[in-house]
Amino acid sequence: MNESKGALTEAVFYILISLYTPLHGYGVIQNVEKLSGGRVRLGAGTLYGAINTLLGRSWIKEYGQSGERRKEYIITESGKDAVRAELIRLEELLDNGKRVLQGNE
Amino acid sequence: MKDRTTKFRMYATIDREEIFLNDMCQSGWKPVKIFMGMFFVFERCEPHEYIARVTSAIDPDHKEASKKRREQITEILTDSGAEIVRETNIDAATRIYAIRSTSLGEFEINTDIDSLIADCRARRRYHINLAVFSALIFVAAFFLGTDMMSDYAMSNQSGVTLVGAYVEFSCAALMLVLLVVVVIPISKYSRKIKELRAKREIEE
Known part of the structure; x- marks a missing residue:
């Protein structure tokens, strides 16, 4: 994952779109699995690393009271910008890929 | 029939430890306690009932405390149905030993x-x-x-x-x-x- 709004990893993309509603760690794992139809299963280490990176970039923030046992997270405006930028990138990839394949078939 | 057994093992790497724990799980013994990093206590379970994973919670860049890292990974693991067998709390060697029932599906701590x-x-x-x-x-x-x-x-x-x-x-x-x-x-x-x-x- 680049500091600039470059390509996001699949895990990061799914975590960000999961956090449009506040969720705690395991909630994110469950939501990502559901969104991807069971294809993407995040491990605890993967989720922990991604959450810390995203907090560091202010793409997500803690949600609710700080004293609560289970920390919940929510996406920030800059996180939403990153998702929008990623969708534009993915659309470009898709369009270019389709165009080249259709021209060759 | 014995329901509990203790094995003495010394492994140079976490990888070898994890292989040993999974071999025991496959033969119907789940780890329940580990002390001094060498004595492994097992309880009888169904063969292949559990998957064991060991992870290091050290931050290789020393940017954050191993304790915080360990606590948060442990929290996600327990929420996802894993049982924590042992957490070592020495800063230079922080580890988490966890097992999870195979009925809950694959069990990996690091997936990317x-x-x-x-x-x-x-x-x-x-x-x-x-x-x-x-x-x-x-x-x-x-x-x-x-x-x-x-x-x-x-x-x-x-x-x-x-x-x-x-x-x-x-x-x-x-x-x-x-x-x-x-x-x-x-x-x-x-x-x-x-x-x-x-x-x-x-x-x-």
Whole structure:
């Protein structure tokens, strides 16, 4: 994952779109699995690393009271910008890929 | 029929420990307690009922406390149905031992290349810490032993014995063996990190 709004990893993309509603760690794992139809299963280490990176970039923030046992997270405006930028990138990839394949078939 | 058994094992790497724990789980023994990193207590379970995972919670970059990392990973693991068998709380060797029922599906702690790289770096950091520790003790014991030998030679063998020097040299030899044992995995982990980084350039 680049500091600039470059390509996001699949895990990061799914975590960000999961956090449009506040969720705690395991909630994110469950939501990502559901969104991807069971294809993407995040491990605890993967989720922990991604959450810390995203907090560091202010793409997500803690949600609710700080004293609560289970920390919940929510996406920030800059996180939403990153998702929008990623969708534009993915659309470009898709369009270019389709165009080249259709021209060759 | 015995429902509990204790095994004594010493492994140079977490990888080997994890293989041993999973071999036991497959034969119908789940780990319930680990003490001194060498004594593993198992309880009978159904064969293949559990999957065991061991992860290092050391931050290889020393940017954050291992304790915070360990607590948060442990929280996610328990929420996802895993049982924590043991958490070691020594900052230079923080580890989490967890098991989870196979009925809950696959059990992996690190599922993407970045976290696999971070885990390998943490495991390598543990070995580097241990290598530095054993090298320092080796040097200290070796020079103390040499010093005692020269004291013995200078004193014309009157009233001074070589027992202390032998103890120091034995300690130095032990540390040298430990150094060799812990240094070998460092290159293994470095190779693995390189491979993962190469893989990372073309896929996630």
